[in-house]
Amino acid sequence: MDWVEKLNESISYIEGNLAAEISYEKLARIANCSVYNYQRMFSYIADKSLSEYIRSRRLTMAAFDLLNGRDRIIDIALKYGYESQDAFSRAFKVFHGVSPSVVRNETVQLRSCPKLSFQITIKGENHMNYQIEQWPAFRVMGIAHKIGTKAAFEVIPKLWEDAWKDGTMQRLMENFPAEEELLHYRPAGFLGIAEGGRWGDAEEMRYIIGITNHVEAEECKYIPPLEGFEEFAYPAATWAVFEANGELPEATQKIYKQFYTEWLPNSGYELADLPVIECYMQENRQEVWIAVTKG
Template sequence: MDWIQYLNKAIDYIEENLDGTISYQKIAKIAGCSVYNFQRVFSYITDKSLSEYIRSRRLTLAAFDILNTSDRIIDIAVKYGYESQDSFTRAFKNFHGILPSKVRHEPVRLKSCPKLSVQITMRGEHHMSYQIEQWPAFKVAGIRRRIKTDQAFGQIPQMWDTAWKDGTMNLLTDLFRKTDYRPAGFIGMSIGGQQENSEEMDYIIGVTNQVEVEGCIHVPAPGGMDEIQVKSATWAVLEANGRLPDAVQNIYRQFYTEWLPNSGYQLEDLPIMECYMQEGRQEVWIAVKKE
């Protein structure tokens, strides 16, 4: 079974449980990857977060139930996972633009989010430069913050901006001058949470301060910074040169939608890294394993 089939089976599971409990761990197990990796892949393929898709599908079906049954609105709310009629009403109005109580009493315009079906699109107009590397274990020293996964596109740039303003990047620059190890440059590392229904991730801004090879000196992390150990693994190292943030975002999308489905690899449950170097050069490191 290929990667696209795994994704579609995970979407089938979501569809079958919209009126019940949806386990993110179960979704990830069906897809053969971690919760965090599934959320990333889903968002790049569909341009929406997993939680947003589930919420939109439930509110779509809830509108059909209001139109086509005589069930009480509170019962429909509970059916689709809302603890109160008030919380359901707010979510319904945010999605459809109208109160659920009006749907049965006057002509209204409603929104519909259809079930997704993932397919491979053969493009091929943009080349992607990459290499597969078996890399030894290494350590990254830096600052670490817990952020909301579906707010990452806003919170991560703010975190970098703060790091430049508060002197963190000066400390990391000094550390970089003592190391200059690969993965190179300033690193943005994403680590997904493993809890059930995890909606958070850890993000690290740092520098590689040790690689477990003979003769490599461990340079301690500056005071107040964390040190993250990453085990030896096989990595797809993707060239993402160009103007930020588009260059990196485009590479992620191309990797998940074109390269991965055809590669014979699966995602490994390890951090994902962006390496920012000089003169518009960037690399994206994604751990993979043979199917």
């Protein structure tokens, strides 16, 4: 099953469970990626978050139920996961612009969020600078944070903000390798590493802020972790390394959108079960490392 088929299968799972619990872990397993990466991928392809899409689909179907059925409003609310009629009515009014009771009694205009369907498109408008690297095993020293996968988008920017305030970044900066040795320590710069668990099996993920302190190569000297920092090991793997230079966060967002919508579906590669790594260097230079395997 190719990448686009996996995505469409995950959408079918959502569609079949709009009136039941939708497991983000199940979605990630269908797409063969972590929960965090599935949410990231979805938002860049669909131009809306996964939670927003699910909410919009449920409210779309709730409107059809109001128009075409005789179920009580409270029963429709419970069907689509709302704990009370008031909570459902508020969400319904935000989305449709009218309350559920009005739909039953008047002719009104309603919004609709159609079911998504993914397909390969080749635009050819923007080029991507990347290279496929067979990179040896490497180690990172840093600080890990356990966070809920569903809250990752909101939590991660705050982790970086706190790391600058509490001196973490300064300590890492002072322990960068010598300038003439920097080329040997890749992934380079400050690293943001998102470990989302094996194929969606974990409700929590680990996010690491750190630097590379060793690569298994003769020319690379081992830098022992600083006091208070952990060390994390990653195996030799094939990495698609994308240049993402420019102002943040737009530069990395653009790369992710192109990667998921254009590069991956046409590349013949699949996502590997390894973290996604963002590398932040000087002068608005960034790289995104995504582990891949041949499909």
